[in-house]
Amino acid sequence: MSTDILVHTEDRITTLTLNRLARKNSLTAAMYAALADALEAAAADPQVRVVLLQGDATVFSAGNDIGDFLNQPPSTQESPVFRFLRAMAGFPKPVVAAVCGPAVGIGTTLLFHCDLVYAGDNAAFSMPFVNLGLCPEAASSLLVPQMMGYHRAAEALLLGEPFMAEAALEVGLVNRVVPPTECNTIAQAQAKKLAAKPLSSLIETKRLMKRGQSAQVLECIAEEAASFGRMLQEPAAREAFTAFMEKRRPDFSAV
Numbered sequence: 001m002s003t004d005i006l007v008h009t010e011d012r013i014t015t016l017t018l019n020r021l022a023r024k025n026s027l028t029a030a031m032y033a034a035l036a037d038a039l040e041a042a043a044a045d046p047q048v049r050v051v052l053l054q055g056d057a058t059v060f061s062a063g064n065d066i067g068d069f070l071n072q073p074p075s076t077q078e079s080p081v082f083r084f085l086r087a088m089a090g091f092p093k094p095v096v097a098a099v100c101g102p103a104v105g106i107g108t109t110l111l112f113h114c115d116l117v118y119a120g121d122n123a124a125f126s127m128p129f130v131n132l133g134l135c136p137e138a139a140s141s142l143l144v145p146q147m148m149g150y151h152r153a154a155e156a157l158l159l160g161e162p163f164m165a166e167a168a169l170e171v172g173l174v175n176r177v178v179p180p181t182e183c184n185t186i187a188q189a190q191a192k193k194l195a196a197k198p199l200s201s202l203i204e205t206k207r208l209m210k211r212g213q214s215a216q217v218l219e220c221i222a223e224e225a226a227s228f229g230r231m232l233q234e235p236a237a238r239e240a241f242t243a244f245m246e247k248r249r250p251d252f253s254a255v
Contacts, residue, residue, distance in 0.1 A: 005034040012049040012195040014042040024062035025055050027106065029072045032080035039087035049199050051091065052191045054098040057120065057180040063105030066244055073232055082225055085138050088113040089217050092203050094194045098187035099123050100180040109138035111173060112147065115206065118187045119165040120180030125173070128160035133236030135227045139220040147172055
């Protein structure tokens with residue numbers, strides 16, 4: 001398993017830590033595979049009742065590692081990133097997240113599949129897919145308007161404008177905003193509360209809350225993935241990624 005993802009199970013809690021701080025916890029295909037493997041194992045393990053996902057006090061995730069992404073673009077529904085998204089969307093037990101600093105792209109969209117989210121007051125959320133010539137992923141085209149309302153979702157998804165922790169609290173994306181140095185500890189304490197409860201009740205309550213849209217979410221993930229893969233080969237995305245690698249502003253005037 002990738003050392004960029006730390007997996008620790010204790011007291012009925014599996015903690016997944018993004019551990020690539022030198023690259024701002026940007027995610028590679030190997031990291032997605034490790035996360036998917038860990039989620040699948042936690043789902044199947046009757047001794048695990050809760051998963052906690054955390055980063056560092058300074059950064060949660062800068063999103064995809066662009067170099068790795070361009071070298072290993074997701075080409076099928078079995079690509080590691082889509083395995084991870086399906087594992088998150090279908091995970092039957094509670095998932096708690098602790099988010100501090102930047103949460104870019106999938107660093108934000110994965111949170112819509114978590115059950116409890118705690119944010120440091122330095123958290124900054126962004127979904128800049130349009131700015132990369134792409135479209136939303138992780139069923140965010142469905143879940144973001146549902147949670148935030150259409151017009152705020154349009155600012156976040158069409159303009160790609162970031163929003164801070166207090167705005168995330170206002171729209172219900174996070175449960176509480178806390179000092180960054182306390183965020184992981186507070187999330188761990190909440191996970192321990194959940195882990196003390198009966199597993200059957202946790203699973204059934206989560207199933208009932210999500211039953212109305214579970215199939216729709218998986219269908220949306222698949223549809224977004226098809227569009228994402230197609231758009232990745234188009235001129236706008238090529239210009240966006242070339243500009244990123246050349247450290248210049250993209251020029252979309254011809255696309």
